[in-house]
Amino acid sequence: MSAVHEELIDPKQVKLDELLDHYKTQKGALIPVLQQAQDIYGYLPADVLKQISKALRLPLAKVYGVVTFYAQFRLTPMGRNVVRVCLGTACHVRGGAKVLETIQKELKIEDGGTTEDGRYTLEIVACIGACGLAPVFSVNNVVHGKMSPDKVAGVLAKYE
Ligand code: FES
Structure with a gap:
């Protein structure tokens, strides 16, 4: 009972x-x-x-x-996959902005946004401690390094 x-x-x-x-x-x-x-x-x-x-x-x-x-608070749930794009110095000088632009176009969301289907949330961050692999972004805390715009779609597609 x-x-x-x-x-x-x-x-x-x-x-x-x-x-x-x-x-x-x-x-x-x-x-x-x-x-x-x-x-x-x-x-x-x-x-x-x-x-x-x-x-x-x-x-x-x-x-x-x-x-x-305060930007730290969210009124909407996170997507199933959290994509964090690094724009720290090392990533920035190695083309991080282009990677970000490609991700934004691919997902059609801005910083802090979540796709309508709830699949991805995008966040811009400063240095995630993988500068040697710059430029990087992470998905659900898994780092994807030595990124270039042409690799973005393939990485994102792995995350349902
Ligand atoms: S600046 Fe991007 S990981 Fe350090």
Whole structure:
């Protein structure tokens, strides 16, 4: 019988409840709460923002104001595959911008965007520690080095 009950419990909601309970009386808690809520969900769903607003006794408009101000927060889920294009110095001087341009054209999204089918999210980053292989991009933290625009489509196609 208890097994049935356990299936109904949403582990993410349990974590969020614990988080809100921990911070609800603390001043200046909004940003750490948003960061940790995003770690739980992968992004910040509207319903979660409402719960945060209520628990911290802050107007929902203020919560949205903070979320939209900081680039680290996401209001939409990540794609199944996260493509990070490096524009750090080593990658930049070896043609990283051309690689980025090709990826943007291929996926039809900008920095921070997700394709409509949810297959890819694109992020621009500065140095992912593989400068010797510049220019590089990673997909789901797997680094693809010595990139050139003509290799981009073949790499992306491997990620369903
Ligand atoms: S600059 Fe691109 S990996 Fe270091």
